[in-house]
Amino acid sequence: MSVFDDAHVTLAHGNGGRLMNALIEEIFARHFESPEFDPQLDAAPLQLDPGAEILMTTDGFIVQPLEFPGGDIGSLAVHGTVNDLAVSGARPRYLTLGAIIEEGLELKFLDRIAASAAAAAKEAGVTIIAGDTKVTPRGSGGGLYLTTAGIGEKPRNIRHGMRFIKPGDAVLLSGPVGDHGVAVMLAREEFDLKGDIRSDSANVIALTQALLPLDGLRFMRDPTRGGLATVACEIAAATGRQIRLYESAIPVRPAVASVCDILGYDPYYLACEGRVVAIVAREICDEALARWRALGEGAAAAIIGEVREGAAHVILETEIGGERILEELEDDPLPRIC
Amino acid sequence: MSVFDDAHVTLAHGNGGRLMNALIEEIFARHFESPEFDPQLDAAPLQLDPGAEILMTTDGFIVQPLEFPGGDIGSLAVHGTVNDLAVSGARPRYLTLGAIIEEGLELKFLDRIAASAAAAAKEAGVTIIAGDTKVTPRGSGGGLYLTTAGIGEKPRNIRHGMRFIKPGDAVLLSGPVGDHGVAVMLAREEFDLKGDIRSDSANVIALTQALLPLDGLRFMRDPTRGGLATVACEIAAATGRQIRLYESAIPVRPAVASVCDILGYDPYYLACEGRVVAIVAREICDEALARWRALGEGAAAAIIGEVREGAAHVILETEIGGERILEELEDDPLPRIC
Numbered sequence: 001m002s003v004f005d006d007a008h009v010t011l012a013h014g015n016g017g018r019l020m021n022a023l024i025e026e027i028f029a030r031h032f033e034s035p036e037f038d039p040q041l042d043a044a045p046l047q048l049d050p051g052a053e054i055l056m057t058t059d060g061f062i063v064q065p066l067e068f069p070g071g072d073i074g075s076l077a078v079h080g081t082v083n084d085l086a087v088s089g090a091r092p093r094y095l096t097l098g099a100i101i102e103e104g105l106e107l108k109f110l111d112r113i114a115a116s117a118a119a120a121a122k123e124a125g126v127t128i129i130a131g132d133t134k135v136t137p138r139g140s141g142g143g144l145y146l147t148t149a150g151i152g153e154k155p156r157n158i159r160h161g162m163r164f165i166k167p168g169d170a171v172l173l174s175g176p177v178g179d180h181g182v183a184v185m186l187a188r189e190e191f192d193l194k195g196d197i198r199s200d201s202a203n204v205i206a207l208t209q210a211l212l213p214l215d216g217l218r219f220m221r222d223p224t225r226g227g228l229a230t231v232a233c234e235i236a237a238a239t240g241r242q243i244r245l246y247e248s249a250i251p252v253r254p255a256v257a258s259v260c261d262i263l264g265y266d267p268y269y270l271a272c273e274g275r276v277v278a279i280v281a282r283e284i285c286d287e288a289l290a291r292w293r294a295l296g297e298g299a300a301a302a303i304i305g306e307v308r309e310g311a312a313h314v315i316l317e318t319e320i321g322g323e324r325i326l327e328e329l330e331d332d333p334l335p336r337i338c
Numbered sequence: 339m340s341v342f343d344d345a346h347v348t349l350a351h352g353n354g355g356r357l358m359n360a361l362i363e364e365i366f367a368r369h370f371e372s373p374e375f376d377p378q379l380d381a382a383p384l385q386l387d388p389g390a391e392i393l394m395t396t397d398g399f400i401v402q403p404l405e406f407p408g409g410d411i412g413s414l415a416v417h418g419t420v421n422d423l424a425v426s427g428a429r430p431r432y433l434t435l436g437a438i439i440e441e442g443l444e445l446k447f448l449d450r451i452a453a454s455a456a457a458a459a460k461e462a463g464v465t466i467i468a469g470d471t472k473v474t475p476r477g478s479g480g481g482l483y484l485t486t487a488g489i490g491e492k493p494r495n496i497r498h499g500m501r502f503i504k505p506g507d508a509v510l511l512s513g514p515v516g517d518h519g520v521a522v523m524l525a526r527e528e529f530d531l532k533g534d535i536r537s538d539s540a541n542v543i544a545l546t547q548a549l550l551p552l553d554g555l556r557f558m559r560d561p562t563r564g565g566l567a568t569v570a571c572e573i574a575a576a577t578g579r580q581i582r583l584y585e586s587a588i589p590v591r592p593a594v595a596s597v598c599d600i601l602g603y604d605p606y607y608l609a610c611e612g613r614v615v616a617i618v619a620r621e622i623c624d625e626a627l628a629r630w631r632a633l634g635e636g637a638a639a640a641i642i643g644e645v646r647e648g649a650a651h652v653i654l655e656t657e658i659g660g661e662r663i664l665e666e667l668e669d670d671p672l673p674r675i676c
Binding site: 014142331 | 354355356357358359378382386393394395397398400422423425426434435436437438468469471479485487488490492500559563564565572576666667668676
């Protein structure tokens, strides 16, 4: 008997019995295979560097549709949590994956998502060490929700964080903004728009590791929900400094800009899932930029702004020489993009 | 402005902007307050014993209704993950909590659930160190789904696990079975049944810590989804041994037995959320039982069976002297009880 004898997930796949064990063995354990992944264990042992600082984080994923150009909920769930660790200065090591599956989901589809998560984990060098599956009745889920938690190791000599940000620092961005948000939106086919925009969903480990050795690195964050503007607002609020962004320097793909123009979205508020915003000391900004541009995923990196004395606002210097305040997000421009 | 200015969760509470920050600050951060919980951090630092083995686990929760006699989804989400660590021999230390909230959930209700999770964490001695909130559109959730991940520390000299189980070992149970499953089922009010059965949802740290020092402890597991019978089936399958359970010795509350009789459920397959099944060497079973009975939560503990040579089945010796095979669960007897 194989779990694929059934075409779709039933409530019995979540009951703790034979079908649940088959689901876990034939889908999750098969793809997540590692010496550490043992579905028979209640909790899995970690091998951690005793000299490192250990960081932990979690993230939930409710993206619709579950697959989109450039990714799917499985790879996204790995990248999201891996990236929170990476921007914190850690090397991601272990993940757990909790799946809340809606009755009726196609088992072959679930298998494809698990394979995608496993591939993303492998690429990021993390081990999926434990998992859990629950099944909700038809009509009470979005097909599949995932929650990942992650553990990473951070060298103890690395110190960065918002409190190190100073006036005069430069703001760097690793690549174009808005790709993920627009790719997911177009995949919903709610609008009569087509385009070959792919999500930027990816791990940012190489990008973050490239800057960590630099004395003068102040802070890194991945601009996910709420986008670049929200990260800038968080920095302004936490530091009490003004953040100035130069519109002409912020990379936005023409196709993303067009979709945003038509639908009235601001690309600076759209989620990225594979970009990094970094604040660095002015003296090292060229070196930081060079390191990013030497990487494929940082080829379009740019210095996009600076930190100044002054009221804690985010000010966009527009291409025509004006100024616009980027406010904290109030209404929801684009739900369920992560 | 307070998050409670709104009565209900809206999609904007999940967008990364002002309302989401207010939700996190005023509900989650307020209840989970600790030196380590900083909602501004992408990942939180753990303080771990460098000499200990570090264990990790995760569990998702979709129970309906969200509150039931003896608990709610918040306390359950803490107990579930804490208990997976505890039965593995670890002292639970840190939790993450991912919340998938359905648009329209009452904010005061969410606040109550967060308070309950915080109280359960405090009682278990664990710190909720990181969280995440997502909001799904009305009609695509069950009000609230939670996923917790946990980290625990296990002394390196403790060795137990299924592979240590031997013929002749005794099976111990820490208290009555079926309370949680029946309490949740009655709380649904789908059946015209009333009863004052409370869930046994609780952490099992004292129960597990009481047995860990005993040379001769083989294995522990908490009988959640699928209940006592499923744990016994898992042991039989993994060890290739026969598990014999004595019906007359297994504690079942009369009220639980009555409800099961009426509705045709077998209490041995119903979930517990605060019980432990332990396998111990015959020589120490009296000592183990005495240790459990000395605890309030183990007052009704009993020796309920034994491990034998023979085919890998679970055999129930019935009160009238017969034998019945307890099979692995096939259909779903009671969905969404955890």
